[in-house]
Amino acid sequence: MPLAPSLANHYASQLTPDAFEYLVNDRGLSVEVIRRFQLGWNGRRITIPIFDRRGRLAFFKLARLANDSPNSPKMVCWPTGNRAELYGWEHLGQPKPGRIVVCEGEFDRLVLESHGIRAATGTAGAGVFLKEGAEALLEVPHIFVCYDRDEAGRAGAERVAVLIPQARIVELPEEVGPGGDITDFFVRLGKSIRDFEDLIEKARPLPEGQRKKAQLEAARRSGLGHLDHPDPRVRAIRENIPMAKVASQYVQGLMKSGSRLVGLCPFHDDHRPSLVLYPDEGRFHCYGCGTRGDVIQFVMEAECLRFPQALRVLEEYVQHRA
Numbered sequence: 001m002p003l004a005p006s007l008a009n010h011y012a013s014q015l016t017p018d019a020f021e022y023l024v025n026d027r028g029l030s031v032e033v034i035r036r037f038q039l040g041w042n043g044r045r046i047t048i049p050i051f052d053r054r055g056r057l058a059f060f061k062l063a064r065l066a067n068d069s070p071n072s073p074k075m076v077c078w079p080t081g082n083r084a085e086l087y088g089w090e091h092l093g094q095p096k097p098g099r100i101v102v103c104e105g106e107f108d109r110l111v112l113e114s115h116g117i118r119a120a121t122g123t124a125g126a127g128v129f130l131k132e133g134a135e136a137l138l139e140v141p142h143i144f145v146c147y148d149r150d151e152a153g154r155a156g157a158e159r160v161a162v163l164i165p166q167a168r169i170v171e172l173p174e175e176v177g178p179g180g181d182i183t184d185f186f187v188r189l190g191k192s193i194r195d196f197e198d199l200i201e202k203a204r205p206l207p208e209g210q211r212k213k214a215q216l217e218a219a220r221r222s223g224l225g226h227l228d229h230p231d232p233r234v235r236a237i238r239e240n241i242p243m244a245k246v247a248s249q250y251v252q253g254l255m256k257s258g259s260r261l262v263g264l265c266p267f268h269d270d271h272r273p274s275l276v277l278y279p280d281e282g283r284f285h286c287y288g289c290g291t292r293g294d295v296i297q298f299v300m301e302a303e304c305l306r307f308p309q310a311l312r313v314l315e316e317y318v319q320h321r322a
């Protein structure tokens with residue numbers, strides 16, 4: 001159910017001076033981009049309206065300010081229960097652009113746009129990338145993928161490159177630090193558009209061996225999507241996707257404690273590690289807010305997805321895992 005488009009305007013009109021300053025200084029966004037993308041304020045968080053392929057307002061991403069509790073999730077979806085979207089559909093109408101940079105998060109996209117670079121991102125993080133988005137991007141001659149400088153980012157960029165054969169992978173320089181992203185590159189390191197174009201020039205396609213391996217793997221697992229009964233699908237996901245691997249993308253300070261893993265819960269404002277993962281049993285339980293379940297439940301909560309959508313994104317994850 002699309003939201004009333006006036007809601008984006010309403011929040012945009014409520015943008016506070018503090019939030020505006022944060023977007024300019026901490027996020028490196030231009031005033032023009034803040035206006036064009038209708039960034040706003042809902043009284044607690046920054047609102048980023050996400051539009052679907054047909055230009056309808058689908059949902060909002062809500063970002064916290066830098067001085068908010070570091071334990072509250074950086075980014076949440078509102079309202080919950082929406083599907084993942086490509087944030088960048090407006091670039092994929094006719095005529096198709098010659099180049100798009102696919103990046104890992106909404107703010108990375110917006111800082112690129114602030115430097116005049118057309119960019120897009122999936123709203124469901126590095127772990128999943130929307131199939132429809134990938135199909136639309138197939139028609140763009142030059143696709144560059146620039147994800148965070150960490151393991152999840154590398155794996156995510158490779159998954160995009162498997163879906164989009166012409167994609168070339170842009171590597172952020174070591175100086176962004178472990179886990180550094182495009183925002184670090186421009187804002188913290190003060191790099192220029194020229195510096196980013198240099199990275200783009202050095203971008204390389206996914207090595208053929210790696211692509212073949214990923215495609216073979218996808219073919220081997222392609223039975224997953226064709227089973228009618230829900231239970232085998234659920235079983236296949238639980239077998240193929242380790243709980244800890246998925247959770248580690250969302251949980252801060254995940255630490256081993258015996259056979260369990262413990263970390264800050266991303267589903268509530270957690271001040272002591274309340275989330276416990278039981279990797280052997282493939283389940284999690286937050287002893288703070290009571291959220292619990294298996295890997296599918298985790299993705300539903302973390303990405304605001306309904307059950308069938310969570311199944312789909314996890315199956316894609318399995319199929320495209322290199």
Ligand SMILES: [Zn+2]
Pocket residue numbers: 265266267268270274275286287288289290291
């Ligand atoms: Zn919790």
